[in-house]
Amino acid sequence: MSGPLDGVRVVDLTTVVVGPICTRTLADQGADVIKVEAPGGDILRYLAAGSRSPAMSGKFINFNRNKRSIGLDIKRPEGAAALRALLAQADVFVSNVRPAGLERAGLDFATLAALNPRLIHCSIQAFGRGGRYFNRPAYDPVIQSLSGVAGTFERATGEPRFVPMVMTDHIAGLVAAQCIGFALYRRERTGVGEAVEVPMFENMASFVASEHLGAATFDPPLGQAGDERLLSPYYRPLPTKDGYITAHPNDNRQAFAFFAAIGRPELKDDPRFNTPKARSEHAAAFFEIRAAALREKTTAEWLEILAEADVPAAPYSRLEDLLDDPHLNEVGFWEMDDHPTEGRIRRARIANRFGGGMREETLPAPRLGRDTRAILRELGHDEESIATMIETGAAFEDAS
Known part of the structure; x- marks a missing residue:
């Protein structure tokens, strides 16, 4: 072949x-x-x-x-x-x-x-x-x-x-x-x-425009260009007790599972966070809650909890960590x-x-x-x- x-x-x-x-x-x-x-x-x-x-x-x-x-x-x-x-x-x-x-x-x-x-x-x-x-x-x-x-x-x-x-x-x-x-x-x-x-x-x-034109797509613009979620200072790996982690719930199932995992199940009924649109409009508050919660446990603890909740999450890798990544080695990368x-x-x-x-x-x-x-x-x-x-x-x- x-x-x-x-x-x-x-x-x-x-x-x-x-x-x-x-x-x-x-x-x-x-x-x-x-x-x-x-x-x-x-x-x-x-x-x-x-x-x-x-x-x-x-x-x-x-x-x-x-x-x-x-x-x-x-x-x-x-x-x-x-x-x-x-x-x-x-x-x-x-x-x-x-x-x-x-x-x-x-x-x-x-x-x-x-x-x-x-x-x-x-x-x-x-x-x-x-x-x-x-x-x-x-x-x-x-x-x-x-x-x-x-x-x-x-x-x-x-x-x-x-x-x-x-x-x-x-x-x-x-x-x-x-x-x-x-x-x-x-x-x-x-x-x-x-x-x-x-x-x-x-x-x-x-x-860049596909990602960030946003409200400026419309004529006249409905607001400033730029996806504020991606431009947030919290759009990065976040500190845990002993390192960093990336946790990124997106749809309602993931977001509500994340709220339960951090011990805040009531947030799923909060009008700021109960829909994707609401979480987008209140991204700063949502990201602050996420960042504060992740500081409370170690990276390994969060990875286990979030895996059980089926919330997208991953450890933070440095360049040299790629050489030993278990998935890459398992697929023969x-x-x-x-x-x-x-x-x-x-x-x-x-x-x-x-x-x-x-x-x-x-x-x-x-x-x-x-x-x-x-x-x-x-x-x-x-x-x-x-x-x-x-x-x-x-x-x-x-x-x-």
């Missing part, structure tokens, strides 16, 4: 996180992803702390499994020609190069559609076409700042800050993978490829492998399952240019031609 994208070839001209998370998603489902790297390679090879050898950071390893790497200098005619030959055979082209840069390199949709009419051309960009920000550079913190993500922290805590992970990259990258799947489905019916543009800013603005150059590594397995089959083999994240010779052979180059390209710098390979 093989993954649902078996037989789909993806040419990956992306770097850092937003593009590689998109193409890793496609690779995990069986696509043949060819990562095209310029001299020096993807900056993520060096950007993150933690590596056993140069150009192979732990972060790069996590975002680039199941891919092949070809080293090409596409500023040289022979390198550009090799990339065009790849694209002529490809199903999907993914880049997070700014649109103006793609046009200068002859990699825009119109040019490539003439070369390969079936090509899905996916451009992940900071800002959408038609607006004043179009073609500006941006990374995740810029998008978090502009899209209101940092602003939600100011509402909640009095100080703007960023989510301490590149969340906008992850979201935009996963949206891009989803859009590519949609485009491939349409191509199966029409036989024709298309351009797909995935702007990070608009996607994150939509993400953590896999150990021997990387051919980086030694023993831990990786998170593909979380989602397909009954029709999954990718059978896992390719280790590639050294820079690991597959250059093999891919050039697939394009019809003989050994003499490959040697010439490498000698002139049009192509390069891992020297380790």
Whole structure:
């Protein structure tokens, strides 16, 4: 058996996180992803702390499994020609190069559609076409700042800050993978490829607005934008006698069970708390009661009580606690492998399952240019031609 994208070839001209998370998603489902790297390679090879050898950071390893790497200098005619030959055979082209840069390199949709009419051309960009920000550079913190993500922290805590992970990259990258799947489905019916543009800013603005537009959905607004439950200072793991816990009753059954568990069953008849709407309108009072009650027992005691009451609850986990989480270990989430150059590594397995089959083999994240010779052979180059390209710098390979 093989993954649902078996037989789909993806040419990956992306770097850092937003593009590689998109193409890793496609690779995990069986696509043949060819990562095209310029001299020096993807900056993520060096950007993150933690590596056993140069150009192979732990972060790069996590975002680039199941891919092949070809080293090409596409500023040289022979390198550009090799990339065009790849694209002529490809199903999907993914880049997070700014649109103006793609046009200068002859990699825009119109040019490539003439070369390969079936090509899905996916451009992940900071800002959408038609607006004043179009073609500006941006990374995740810029998008978090502009899209209101940092602003939600100011509402909640009095100080703007960023989510301490590149969340906008992850979201935009996963949206891009989803859009590519949609485009491939349409191509199966029409036989024709298309351009797909995935702007990070608009996607994150939509993400934030869906959650927080609230009363401002209506014209005129019925109140201030923002879900006050999520902006509450109590929307976080809460202290117990000996640590922290998250307890989150939502519907009436859970809320009333929670009231009984904390010894306040009468609250189910309190008009402030007897319906989801009432609890939402009086979220501050509800959350204060919850926080005060949870301080009275240990985390273990509350977990037992709330499990018996079937109230959603969980202990608070630090980053290192994930490595020993019993559920993750029981489902085989953590896999150990021997990387051919980086030694023993831990990786998170593909979380989602397909009954029709999954990718059978896992390719280790590639050294820079690991597959250059093999891919050039697939394009019809003989050994003499490959040697010439490498000698002139049009192509390069891992020297380790």
